[in-house]
Amino acid sequence: MTLTKHLGQFVADLSPNHLPEEAARIARIGFIDSIGTMMVGRKEDSVRIMTEVLAPAEGAATLHFGARKVTAPEAAWINGTAAHALDYDDVSLRGHPSTVLVPAILAEAETLGSSGTDMITAYVAGYEVWAELALRETGLLHEKGWHPTGLYGAPAAAAACAKLRKLDAEKSAIAIALGASQASGLMSNFGTMAKPFHAGKAAHAGVMAARLAEAGFTANTDALEHPRGFLHAISPQGNEDRDSEPKAGKEWQILTHGLGIKKYPMCYATHRAIDCMLDLVNGSPIKVGDVKKITVSISDNSSKVLRNKQPDTGLAAKFSIQFAMASGIIAKRVGLRELTDGFVQRPDVQDMMRKVEVVTTTDYDPDMPGAALHDSVSVELNDGSLIEGEPVSRATGHPSRPLTDAQLYEKFADCLEAGASEIPAEVLYKRLSQLQSISARELMAV
Numbered sequence: 301m302t303l304t305k306h307l308g309q310f311v312a313d314l315s316p317n318h319l320p321e322e323a324a325r326i327a328r329i330g331f332i333d334s335i336g337t338m339m340v341g342r343k344e345d346s347v348r349i350m351t352e353v354l355a356p357a358e359g360a361a362t363l364h365f366g367a368r369k370v371t372a373p374e375a376a377w378i379n380g381t382a383a384h385a386l387d388y389d390d391v392s393l394r395g396h397p398s399t400v401l402v403p404a405i406l407a408e409a410e411t412l413g414s415s416g417t418d419m420i421t422a423y424v425a426g427y428e429v430w431a432e433l434a435l436r437e438t439g440l441l442h443e444k445g446w447h448p449t450g451l452y453g454a455p456a457a458a459a460a461c462a463k464l465r466k467l468d469a470e471k472s473a474i475a476i477a478l479g480a481s482q483a484s485g486l487m488s489n490f491g492t493m494a495k496p497f498h499a500g501k502a503a504h505a506g507v508m509a510a511r512l513a514e515a516g517f518t519a520n521t522d523a524l525e526h527p528r529g530f531l532h533a534i535s536p537q538g539n540e541d542r543d544s545e546p547k548a549g550k551e552w553q554i555l556t557h558g559l560g561i562k563k564y565p566m567c568y569a570t571h572r573a574i575d576c577m578l579d580l581v582n583g584s585p586i587k588v589g590d591v592k593k594i595t596v597s598i599s600d601n602s603s604k605v606l607r608n609k610q611p612d613t614g615l616a617a618k619f620s621i622q623f624a625m626a627s628g629i630i631a632k633r634v635g636l637r638e639l640t641d642g643f644v645q646r647p648d649v650q651d652m653m654r655k656v657e658v659v660t661t662t663d664y665d666p667d668m669p670g671a672a673l674h675d676s677v678s679v680e681l682n683d684g685s686l687i688e689g690e691p692v693s694r695a696t697g698h699p700s701r702p703l704t705d706a707q708l709y710e711k712f713a714d715c716l717e718a719g720a721s722e723i724p725a726e727v728l729y730k731r732l733s734q735l736q737s738i739s740a741r742e743l744m745a746v
Contacts, residue, residue: 305521339716342385415738436540464510490607564635580677597660621658
C-alpha cells in the first residue's frame with residue numbers, strides 16, 4: 301500500500317475509542333493555546349484586511365468566537381491567520397500544528413454539528429499525518445526557502461477534515477493528496493502578514509480538500525511518495541524517505557513529540573536565548589546605560605530565520621534576536637506589550653539592538669533539527685566586566701519543561717483580555733478543558 305493510501309486508511313480507521321488519554325490531553329492543550337492566540341490575533345491588521353477582502357458570506361461557522369457566522373472555508377482561512385498573526389501559537393514537528401489544525405476543525409465541526417470527541421480525534425489524525433510527513437525529511441525546509449507550517453499544514457488539515465466528514469479510506473487519501481497540492485509558504489515573507497497567511501491558507505486548503513474529495517473530485521493516491529510528488533518536491537537535498545513503512549497507526553507521534561507552548565510572542569528560535577537573558581538579568585541586575593555589548597550564541601539556521609537585525613515594527617521584531625535581547629535588558633520581559641511599534645521604535649531599544657552581536661554555530665542538537673545544542677547570552681559592561689548566563693538547551697514551554705496549568709491559563713486569559721473576547725476566559729477555558737463532553741456548537745456559543 302502506498303504512503304498516501306496508508307494515511308487515508310489510517311484516517312478512516314481512527315477511532316476515538318483507541319486514542320490514548322494522553323493524546324487527547326495534548327490535543328485539548330492544542331485547542332486551548334491556538335484559540336487563545338486566535339483571540340488576541342483577531343485584532344491584527346492582517347485579519348482585518350483579509351476579512352474585508354474575502355467578504356465572506358453568511359454561513360454556519362463562527363468567526364473567531366464572535367457573533368458573526370460565515371462559510372467554513374473562509375472562517376478557517378481568517379481564523380488560521382488570526383491564530384498565527386502574533387507568532388504566539390504552539391510549535392512541534394518543525395512548524396505550528398495547532399494554528400492550522402484547530403481553525404480548520406472548528407469551522408468544519410461547527411458546520412457539521414460534530415462532537416468534541418470528533419474534534420479531538422480529527423486533531424490527532426491531522427497531527428499524525430503531519431508527523432508522518434515531517435519525519436521523512438532529515439533536511440531543513442528553511443534552507444530551501446519553505447515555511448514548513450504552510451507545507452505540512454495543508455495535507456494535515458485535509459486529513460483532519462476528512463476525519464470529521466467520516467470519509468472512507470479512498471476519499472481520505474484523495475483529500476490528503478488535494479491538500480498536498482495546495483501546500484505553500486515562503487520563508488522570505490517572514491516578518492510580514494504573509495507568514496500567518498500561510499497558516500490560514502493551509503487551514504482553508506484542508507477544508508476544501510475534504511469537501512472536494514467527498515463530492516467526487518479526484519487526485520492521485522500516490523501524490524505524497526511519487527518521484528515527482530510532495531515529499532520530493534519540498535526536499536532541500538532530494539534525500540527524502542519515500543519508501544519506509546509508515547508509522548501512522550503503529551506509533552503515536554503525538555506522545556513522542558507533543559507540543560511546545562510558547563511563553564513569548566516571538567519566533568520560537570528566540571526562546572532559549574530569551575530564557576537565558578531573563579535568567580541573567582534577574583540574577584545580576586544590570587543598568588541599561590552600563591551595557592557595552594550583548595553576545596548571543598545560536599545556530600546558523602536560527603540566525604537565518606531571525607532575519608531582521610534592526611526592526612522598526614512589532615511584526616518585524618518577532619524575527620529579530622537583536623530585539624529579543626534588547627527587550628530582555630530594557631523591559632526585563634518579552635511580552636505582548638513589548639511587541640508593539642511604539643516600544644520597538646523607542647530610541648533606547650533601537651540603540652540597544654545595535655549592541656547585539658550574534659555568534660553562530662553548526663553544532664546542532666540531534667533532537668531539535670536546526671537548533672544548536674544550546675543557546676547562550678553574555679553581557680559586557682562598560683567597565684570591562686562580563687556577565688554570562690547559563691546556557692539553555694530547552695525553552696520554557698518545551699514538552700520537557702511544560703508550562704504549569706496555571707501558566708497555561710494565565711497566557712490564555714491574557715490573550716482573551718487583549719483580544720476583547722465576548723466570552724469570559726474562565727468560561728471558555730472550562731469548555732475547552734471538557735471538550736470531550738460538549739459539542740462544537742456548544743463550544744462556540746457566545
